[in-house]
Amino acid sequence: xxxxxxxxxxxxxxxxxxxxxxxxxxxxxxxxxxxxxxxxxxxxxxxxxxxxxxxxxxxxxxxxxxxxxxxxxxxxxxxxxxxxxxxxxxxxxxxxxxxxxxxxxxxxxxxxxxxxxxxxxxxxxxxxxxxxxxxxxxxxxxx
Amino acid sequence: xxxxxxxxxxxxxxxxxxxxxxxxxxxxxxxxxxxxxxxxxxxxxxxxxxxxxxxxxxxxxxxxxxxxxxxxxxxxxxxxxxxxxxxxxxxxxxxxxxxxxxxxxxxxxxxxxxxxxxxxxxxxxxxxxxxxxxxxxxxxxxx
DNA sequence: CTTTTTATTGCAAACGATTTGCAATTGCAT
DNA sequence: ATGCAATTGCAAATCGTTTGCAATAAAAAG
Numbered sequence: 001x002x003x004x005x006x007x008x009x010x011x012x013x014x015x016x017x018x019x020x021x022x023x024x025x026x027x028x029x030x031x032x033x034x035x036x037x038x039x040x041x042x043x044x045x046x047x048x049x050x051x052x053x054x055x056x057x058x059x060x061x062x063x064x065x066x067x068x069x070x071x072x073x074x075x076x077x078x079x080x081x082x083x084x085x086x087x088x089x090x091x092x093x094x095x096x097x098x099x100x101x102x103x104x105x106x107x108x109x110x111x112x113x114x115x116x117x118x119x120x121x122x123x124x125x126x127x128x129x130x131x132x133x134x135x136x137x138x139x140x141x142x143x
Numbered sequence: 144x145x146x147x148x149x150x151x152x153x154x155x156x157x158x159x160x161x162x163x164x165x166x167x168x169x170x171x172x173x174x175x176x177x178x179x180x181x182x183x184x185x186x187x188x189x190x191x192x193x194x195x196x197x198x199x200x201x202x203x204x205x206x207x208x209x210x211x212x213x214x215x216x217x218x219x220x221x222x223x224x225x226x227x228x229x230x231x232x233x234x235x236x237x238x239x240x241x242x243x244x245x246x247x248x249x250x251x252x253x254x255x256x257x258x259x260x261x262x263x264x265x266x267x268x269x270x271x272x273x274x275x276x277x278x279x280x281x282x283x284x285x286x
Numbered sequence: 287c288t289t290t291t292t293a294t295t296g297c298a299a300a301c302g303a304t305t306t307g308c309a310a311t312t313g314c315a316t
Numbered sequence: 317a318t319g320c321a322a323t324t325g326c327a328a329a330t331c332g333t334t335t336g337c338a339a340t341a342a343a344a345a346g
Contacts, residue, residue, distance in 0.1 A: 021293060021342050042333080057296045062333060078221070080275075083332065097267060106267055113259050117278055120251050121240060126280035129243055132223075133276050135260055137269035164313050164322060185304080200325045205304060226303065 011073060018071055025049070025056045029064045033074065033088060039105045041083035079105075079134060095133040154216055161214055168192070168199045172207045176217065176231060182248045184226035222248075222277060238276040 011030040012022055020026075032040075032048045040048070046061045065086055068074045077085050079098055085105070094107040113133065121128045154173040155165055163169075175183075175191045183191070189204045208229055211217045220228050222241055228248070237250040256276065264271045 023294060023342070025295075055296080059297080059334080060295065063294085066334090078223070080221070097264060097269060099269070100272055106269075108263050108267065110259055110263060113256055116253055116256050116259075117276075120253060121278050121280050122283075124240060124249055124251065125283050126240060126242070126249075126278070127283050128278050128280045131276070131278045133260075133274070135264050135269070135271050135274045137264050137271045140265075140268050140270050166313065166323060168324075198325080202305080202326080203324065206323085209305090 011068070014071060014073060015067075020067065024053065025060045026064055028052050028056060029061060033068075033086075036088075039077065039085040039087050041085045043083060045086070080136065095135075097135040097137060100136050100138055154211070157214060157216060158210075163210065167196065168203045169207055171195050171199060172204060176211075176229075179231075182220065182228040182230050184228045186226060188229070223279065238278075240278040240280055243279050243281055 011034065012027070015022060015026070015030075028049050029045060031052075032045055036048075042058065042061050042065060045065070046056070046058045049056045049061060065074065065076070069076050069086075073089055074086050075089050077087070077096065079085055079096070091107075092109070094109040095113075097106040097108055098104070099106070117128060117131060154177065155170070158165060158169070158173075171192050172188060174195075175188055179191075185201065185204050185208060188208070189199070189201045192199045192204060208217065208219070212219050212229075216232055217229050218232050220230070220239065222228055222239070224246075234250075235252070237252045238256075240249040240251055241247070242249070260271060260274055
């Protein structure tokens with residue numbers, strides 16, 4: 001249901017091409033990102049990184065996330081509730097269903113909804129630059 | 144398509160019923176809200192209020208917005224870009240198209256999209272508690 | 287492999303939006 | 317009018333995130 005056969009992106013190569021240095025902290029953070037398939041926030045990444053190398057600072061996590069975001073390697077999501085959450089930018093576009101009890105994120109995509117969005121914007125005289133569709137829900141109890 | 148003939152809500156009556164005092168600052172803020180048909184943020188409300196009564200504080204604006212939100216009289220939206228924006232909660236549910244150049248907000252509603260959202264959540268085993276659909280766009284140039 | 291250059295780091299302080307503690311004020315019921 | 321709890325303004329605190337700066341460490345040069 002969620003094992004994405006995503007050809008794990010070679011962040012290091014991308015970074016090198018972007019002309020930035022492959023430092024120890026960055027290596028650790030990149031490793032965490034490639035090994036992760038949830039949507040961690042900066043603090044979670046920081047904690048996972050600290051477990052590997054306690055000298056890594058939260059600032060560096062933020063700086064690295066910003067860097068990767070600008071390179072287009074990751075996406076930043078401002079779901080409800082404080083912290084921004086990140087995900088690898090490998091796959092195609094999708095929207096999110098957030099479990100309001102656990103914070104779990106499920107990705108989904110609806111071509112039909114996207115079409116309808118386009119129609120609506122168009123009817124209002126607009127071109128969509130980007131959009132945000134988030135469903136906040138609770139796991140159904142009885143089937 | 145979107146001209147809401149909103150029967151302007153009597154906030155004062157609602158507040159009184161909720162057992163809170165009708166103070167001078169609150170009167171001013173309520174007046175601003177009823178006279179407004181855009182989606183102002185706290186700072187804008189504060190500035191408009193200051194023009195009427197310079198002694199009103201930003202804290203009071205925030206406190207009043209929170210109060211009204213808890214009463215269900217207004218909705219708070221966390222669109223992109225810092226500040227939360229508010230709108231009267233009179234009409235029926237709608238989503239938003241935000242003009243990324245001007246910040247203008249256009250309300251729209253699509254029964255079809257809502258149905259599709261339900262289908263998706265349902266297929267994933269979830270009940271939707273609430274959702275967020277925001278289109279960020281730019282006014283189309285050539286018709 | 288040492289030196290040089292310059293990006294990157296950790297830290298603490300700054301940030302912007304919002305909330306809060308507190309003492310002074312004010313609605314409003316008596 | 318009187319009394320008291322609700323409300324205010326202010327300043328300080330909060331939370332997530334960003335930033336200035338001096339110290340450090342990649343990678344380039346020799």
